[in-house]
Amino acid sequence: MATKPISSIETPCVLLDKSRLQDNIHRIQKIADAQHVNVRPHIKTHKCLEILQLQDEVGAVGITTSKTDEALTFINNGVQSVTVAYPLVVDSKLDRLIATSSSRQVDLRLTLDSPYGLEMITRVAKRHGKKINIFLKIDVGLHRCGVAEDDPLVLELVKAIQEESCLNFAGLLSHAGHAYGAAISDQVRQIAQDEHQILNRVREKLEKNQIEVKEISVGSTPTILASDNYDGITEIRPGNYVFMDRTPLRLGLIQPQQIALSVLATVVSINPEYFIIDAGSKVLSSDQGAHGIAGMEGYGLAYPVDRFDDLSHEMTVLKLSEEHGFVARRNFDLPIGSMIRINPNHSCAVANLADFYTIVNDDQMIDRWKIIARGKVH
Amino acid sequence: MATKPISSIETPCVLLDKSRLQDNIHRIQKIADAQHVNVRPHIKTHKCLEILQLQDEVGAVGITTSKTDEALTFINNGVQSVTVAYPLVVDSKLDRLIATSSSRQVDLRLTLDSPYGLEMITRVAKRHGKKINIFLKIDVGLHRCGVAEDDPLVLELVKAIQEESCLNFAGLLSHAGHAYGAAISDQVRQIAQDEHQILNRVREKLEKNQIEVKEISVGSTPTILASDNYDGITEIRPGNYVFMDRTPLRLGLIQPQQIALSVLATVVSINPEYFIIDAGSKVLSSDQGAHGIAGMEGYGLAYPVDRFDDLSHEMTVLKLSEEHGFVARRNFDLPIGSMIRINPNHSCAVANLADFYTIVNDDQMIDRWKIIARGKVH
Structure with missing residues (x-):
């Protein structure tokens, strides 16, 4: 498609900076290559075939999904x-x-x-005569899903998996999502170390029972950015890293210039305290961070579009209505009709609200990519 | 379509109880009829033609929208x-x-x-030779958009509207969205009274300047439920009333049995503190109330599906990940695979995340209605 300047794009709109996106994808793949672990990106962040293609080009080994219909959307497109x-x-x-x-x-x-x-997986797998690789989920501290390492269920479940001819025990899987709630990068590093140690202890226990653990798969962008040691780990499943957002920024793990996804909005009204913009909770989401963790003030870091990423013109999106954002004013003026560009709190939630990404190169729109698995909640 | 029991529906899913929906629509229309004001429902809440049809049947005079493409979607369907x-x-x-x-x-x-x-509206209206009714927005306390009542701009803008042959000054419009932040219904009633008084004072000022104010249009479901006096008001523009949610419940303005929209979810994992369900922030939203106002704990009130609305089995959705909800356990057990039904904090935000409503009558699914203006953010 023909390029056009950002200033001519209708707002609100989710912008994706292509070179930052590619840099983010390369950076994590290089970390993984250096540590000899596979990258299996979580596509719940982007839900987009074009972005997966960039991940594939540098070496992704497949995809991770949460939802059945996310998986089917990508399978039906060749994954x-x-x-x-x-x-x-x-x-x-x-x-x-x-x-x-x-x-x-x-x-x-x-x-x-x-x-x-x-029992459920076994029954359905048998019905289809399909052999399926099974991961046992281990709780490493988020206390959401997963079996605790010292729970006798670990051994019971793995043995039961091995007894079913339609199943293959593939290994252990975890998600240290509590890392998003850390205050500083050292805490994230500690959470990653704990995660690896827990999984390795479970692996050793299983090996003592003559059970081979072929894979150990971990996730979460912050833990990967903070870790320098992947002993025993075979695979990482980060999602957010393609876009980044205010959480890794707050944790000191990235620079603002690494955030690839931003929201473009227009000032539609002005009052003494706020620039009112046309991006509200239906575009930015009400997320204050991943897993509902509130580590930041407000709902995004806003800049006049021609001063994007310039700290001297940084403002906070302090409040949101459904269709309005309240950008706290500072010591400069902007007329109604001005454009504002926002680094969001949680880019996965922003992407989930949009139908497409507007792909930009500097201040030029160069393409539009469909968010093909949008709305696949089952 | 053939009916089927709720227990056979795939989750997560947005349920809409048709008789509660119809009751809600009738209730507000009856209030409006008794007060001799028109109802012009805000369709940003439901974005659905079938619901508008129910509103039309009892006497709605048109629609209210926030977004251009919401308006066009409904215009292209005959509004x-x-x-x-x-x-x-x-x-x-x-x-x-x-x-x-x-x-x-x-x-x-x-x-x-x-x-x-x-200036912008005038320019475009002239281009098309179309005469347009114009409302002046008055700030009645939300401090978002609108002109303050004592701002000289009120008279300047109205006079300028009158001078343009392509424009017609229709009247005054406001939104007392700060009512969502009230603690009790008496505060909501006071906010509504203040709103009406501000608008009537502006009307009197304009009339002293020989300017006729044909319409005075107010909005917000809580203020309408709390008000018993509409002196000077000609039109109400509520949105949320079709569904209701935890905010009017918290304010003591409704009973739980008036909430028409709920979320159906499945328990997918269990730990000592929580039932983990398959509805997270991508279904329930992270909203803690309208306008980002946090007046409630957690992200919804949850019940075992066969004990819906039963206070003795009420639980709180205490935390959300993107695809997981953490339902705080009480003194009863539920096995994995059980269904849970949730009254959300903010039903407008839940509807905005879905592709369709699953229409239910008691515990039977009877239809599906498309959320036709979903994603119309421009």
Whole structure:
């Protein structure tokens, strides 16, 4: 498509800086290559085929998803290896996922943390005659899903997986999402170390029981940016790293110039305290950080579009209505009609609200990419 | 479509109880009829043609929208009278809205609060030879958009509107959104009284200047539920009332059984503190109330599906990840695979994340309605 200047784009709009995006994708792949671990990106962040293509080009080994229909959207577009890092426990979801994976010879990798999940997956896999790789989810501190390392269920579930001819025990999987709530990068590094140690202890316990643990898969962008040691880990599943946002910035893990996703908005009204812009919670989301963790003031860092990333003109989006953002004014004026560009708190949530990305190169729009798995909540 | 039991629906899913929805629509229309004011519902809440049809059947006089493309979606489906209660200041948006309204003989009613907006609307209206009704937005305490009542701009803008042959001064418009932040219903009633008094004072000032104020339009579901006096008001523009949610419940303005929109989810994992469900911030939103106002703990009130609205089994959705909800456990157990039904904090935000409503009658799914203006952010 023909390029056009940012100033001619209708707002609100989700901008994606292509060179920053590519830099982010390269950076994590280089870390992974140096540490000899695979990258299996979580596509819940971007839900976009063009971005996966960039990840594939540098060496991604497949994708991670949360939702059945996210997985199916990508499988139907040619993806051959998928980990659903979510405990699927519903027959109809497993049924269509396993049926399609079977007919397309997809390497399907499922996750479980309960006898209920094991029984459900076994039943549906048998129905389709498909052999499925299974990861046991270990709770490493988020206290969401997963089995605690000292729970007898660890050994029971793995043995039960091994006993089923339609299942293959692939290894251990975790998500240290509590890292998003850390105050400083050293805390994130500690959380990553703890995660690796927990998983290695579980692996040793299983090996003592003559059970091979082929893979150990970890996730979370902050822990990957903060870690310098991946002993025993075989795979990382970061999602947010393609875009970044205020959370890794707050944690001191990135510079503002590494944030690839931003929101373009227009000043529609002005009062003594605020520039009122046309991006509200229906564009920026009400997230104050990943996992609902509030580590930041407001809902984004805003700049006049021609002073983007310039700290001397940085403002805070202090409040949100559904269709309005309240940008706290500083010592400069902007007329109604001016454009404002915002680094969001949580880019995954912003992407989830949009239909497409507006791809930019400096201040030129160069393309539009569809968010193809938008709305795939099942 | 054939009916089927709720238990067979895939989750997460936005349920809409049809009889509660109809009751809510009737209740507000009856209040309006008794007070001799028109109802012009704000469709940003539901974005759905079938719901507007129910509102039309009992007497709605047109629609209110925030976004250009919301308005166009409804105009292209036959709506003949639209108020855009938002200061549109962008040529391209006004251009396509006025062009379509002109060709379809739509009664288009725009809102402004600045000389910039006036100039922009005038320019585009002239281009299309279309006469447009204009409301002046008055700030009644939300301090978002609108002119303060004692600002000389009130008279200047109205006179300037009157001088343009392509514009017609229709009256005054306000939104007392700060009512969502009240602690009790008496505060909401006071905010509504203040709103009416401010608008009537502005009307008197204009009338002293021989300017007729044909309409005075107010909004917000809480203020309408709390008010018993509409002196001088000609129109109400509520949105949230079709669904309701935890905010009017918290304010003591409704009973739980009046909440028409709920979220159905499945327990996918269990830990000592929480039932983990498959509805996270991408379904429930991170809103803690309208306008980002946090008056409630957590992100929704949850019940086992067969104990919906039963206070003895009420739980709080205490935390959200993107795809997971953390439901705080109480003194009863639920196995993995159980369904949970949730009254959300802010139903407008939940509807905005969904593609369709699943229409239910008691515990039977009876239909699906498309959220036709979903994603219309421009």
